[in-house]
Amino acid sequence: MCDDDIHPGLVHDPRLSRRTFGLAAAALGGLAATAAGAQSAVVEKDVVIKTPDGVADAALFYPEGPSTKNGGKWPAVLVWPDVLSLRLVFRDMGKRLAAAGYVVLVPNLYYRVQKAPVIDGTFDFSKPDDRAKLTPLRATVTPEGTDRDAAAYVAFLDAQPQTNKAKKIGVQGYCMGGPLSFRTAAVAPGRIAAVATFHGGGLVTGEPTSPHLLIPKTHAEYLIEVADNDDKSDPTVKDKLKAAFAEAKRLAQVEVFEGAAHGWTVKGSAVYNEAAAEKAWANLLALYKKVLA
Secondary structure (H helix, E strand, O other): OOOHHHOOOOEEOOOOOHHHHHHHHHHHOOHHHHHHHHHHHEEEEEEEEEEOOEEEEEEEEEEOOOOOOOOOOEOEEEEEOOOOOOOHHHHHHHHHHHHOOOEEEEEOOOOOOOOOOOOOOOEEOOOHHHHHHHHHHHOOOOHHHHHHHHHHHHHHHHHOOOEOOOOOEEEEEEOOHHHHHHHHHHHOOOOEEEEEEEOOOOOOOOOOOOHHHHHHHOOOEEEEEEEHHHHHHOOHHHHHHHHHHHHHOOOEEEEEEOOOOOOOOOOOOOOOOHHHHHHHHHHHHHHHHHHOO
């Protein structure tokens, strides 16, 4: 999990329509302009997935039309969103990743109690009342439940006709999605070959359920992108992660993004840093190209 106080000024308005969101993003240029053109060839579907704990709502994305290289099939990626769960900005990420040649699933973290989007109206992490809205939702995300969900999501991806099962699967997580990504790699070590986290919170804890203790159970290569203020808050985390990866003999890139605050990769946040976000995205695609292609 992520501590609430490491999201200074993060604001998101889930009420934005997809058209409004798209126009605003296009106006920003750069990443948005590239994504808008690529996403015209991406299929987006709202799906439901049966899990041992209920029925999860999620968004599925994949390239439109056949692939001459793979006969219409692509490697799969599971995206764990941040604490605000599945919403427009993560749908946009899913589209962009699918346009790069992947079958992408973005689930709602809190399906046990509420369908996405889980926040109605504006949300500001600097306000205690807004942060309090997340407390009962976050309580529904447990290590044991995550393991059950992860197995169900991996199985769902493998069941899609667009998924190339001859290729391994990638998993990426943002904020509290970071620990969930580690758990996914441990639940499905035979399928998950790449793990990426962006400003992940709680990757190293003093509890027996600490995500970093799962590294030896996995067979993946890792990309750990750390926010500058998270590192300054606890500079020992990156060193503990590096030591754990080395001991388990797992390839890993652990990088602190100087000047980039927690949440810097997520559009719609007050700390979004486009240059740093683009660098992190390039690192992600390089990992997937190396391990999943």
